Amino acid sequence: MRTETVVEVCRISKSFGRQSRVLCDVSLTLKRGEMVALIGASGSGKSTLIRTIGGLIPVDAAPANGDGACGVVRLFGLPMQENGRVTRHAKALRARTGVIFQQFNLVPRLSVLTNVCIGSLGQRRTLLGAGGYFAAEDKRTAMRALDRVGIAQLALQRGSDISGGQQQRAAIARTLVQRAELLLADEPLASLDPSSSKRVMNILSDLNREDGITVLVSLHQVEYAIKYCPRTIALRNGAIVYDGPSAALGRDFLNEIYGEESEQLFVPGFDAPAVHAVSTLPGEDVSVPATTVPSLRIASSPAQIDARQTA
Numbered sequence: 001m002r003t004e005t006v007v008e009v010c011r012i013s014k015s016f017g018r019q020s021r022v023l024c025d026v027s028l029t030l031k032r033g034e035m036v037a038l039i040g041a042s043g044s045g046k047s048t049l050i051r052t053i054g055g056l057i058p059v060d061a062a063p064a065n066g067d068g069a070c071g072v073v074r075l076f077g078l079p080m081q082e083n084g085r086v087t088r089h090a091k092a093l094r095a096r097t098g099v100i101f102q103q104f105n106l107v108p109r110l111s112v113l114t115n116v117c118i119g120s121l122g123q124r125r126t127l128l129g130a131g132g133y134f135a136a137e138d139k140r141t142a143m144r145a146l147d148r149v150g151i152a153q154l155a156l157q158r159g160s161d162i163s164g165g166q167q168q169r170a171a172i173a174r175t176l177v178q179r180a181e182l183l184l185a186d187e188p189l190a191s192l193d194p195s196s197s198k199r200v201m202n203i204l205s206d207l208n209r210e211d212g213i214t215v216l217v218s219l220h221q222v223e224y225a226i227k228y229c230p231r232t233i234a235l236r237n238g239a240i241v242y243d244g245p246s247a248a249l250g251r252d253f254l255n256e257i258y259g260e261e262s263e264q265l266f267v268p269g270f271d272a273p274a275v276h277a278v279s280t281l282p283g284e285d286v287s288v289p290a291t292t293v294p295s296l297r298i299a300s301s302p303a304q305i306d307a308r309q310t311a
């Protein structure tokens with residue numbers, strides 16, 4: 001039977017060299033079919049967390065003093081990382097996990113179609129496809145994926161010759177070809193205009209609802225989290241300061257957990273509504289009844305976080 005818990009992060013920390021910790025004792029669980037936003041100011045650790053979940057960088061080993069921190073990342077019930085090491089399961093787990101980055105998503109000199117076909121390599125035992133040669137069936141699958149994200153007409157363009165938003169859609173198509181069950185998207189909207197951003201988020205949302213793909217997406221702007229993701233995890237200085245319904249993320253509440261940093265999290269000029277209303281993107285009107293907003297869980301006070309940072 002397929003496990004319901006897709007991502008389990010248990011008390012991980014991450015330092016680079018002698019710097020203070022970039023992630024501090026982070027734990028979270030994602031269930032199959034969830035679409036979760038990861039928000040936080042610049043430098044709060046969003047990319048680092050996404051990369052550790054994807055097994056792209058190792059977390060710190062558990063300290064020898066046995067303070068209970070276990071430092072484990074499990075995907076689909078299997079360890080991706082344990083005690084500072086990426087495990088032997090990593091390759092198989094990566095094949096089930098699509099990762100989308102803010103930029104550098106495509107190989108610039110290859111066609112969009114070939115870029116998308118590359119997603120099928122993880123499914124193979126041999127490296128058929130190296131050099132840009134893919135079977136007709138792979139190309140048909142890639143064309144269906146490109147059609148799904150609305151850019152089939154760009155299949156033969158070079159990766160470098162399409163817009164940022166189109167590149168992100170091609171990167172999503174590649175994860176479809178890969179048949180990823182988990183999608184980790186690190187600020188996929190960072191270089192996009194509002195209309196491309198909406199299109200990309202609509203596609204992610206559609207894949208989540210229609211295909212049941214579990215999505216963790218880091219976002220700079222909280223409005224997109226509120227509109228598209230039922231749940232948000234908020235990072236500050238490498239620690240989780242909130243994990244709960246996105247609908248609760250009003251301006252006052254964000255001020256409470258982020259202080260002045262909260263200004264970084266809003267689209268400029270956006271006037272966030274009170275806590276119990278879902279904020280909207282320009283030209284939209286969505287609201288939820290107050291009764292749908294459960295009580296909040298604030299994981300740590302800023303003082304606790306500062307203490308951890310200097311520990």
Ligand SMILES: Nc1ncnc2c1ncn2[C@@H]1O[C@H](COP(=O)(O)OP(=O)(O)OP(=O)(O)O)[C@@H](O)[C@H]1O
Binds near residue numbers: 022044045046049
């Ligand atoms: N490879 C690295 N070596 C040293 N420090 C790093 C490395 N990667 C990240 N950091 C540091 O870790 C902290 C968190 O970085 P990270 O990129 O995870 O933040 P972020 O929330 O993704 O920020 P942004 O919104 O700007 O993308 C920063 O202080 C950054 O300088």
Ligand SMILES: [Mg+2]
Binds near residue numbers: 046047048186187
């Ligand atoms: Mg980042």
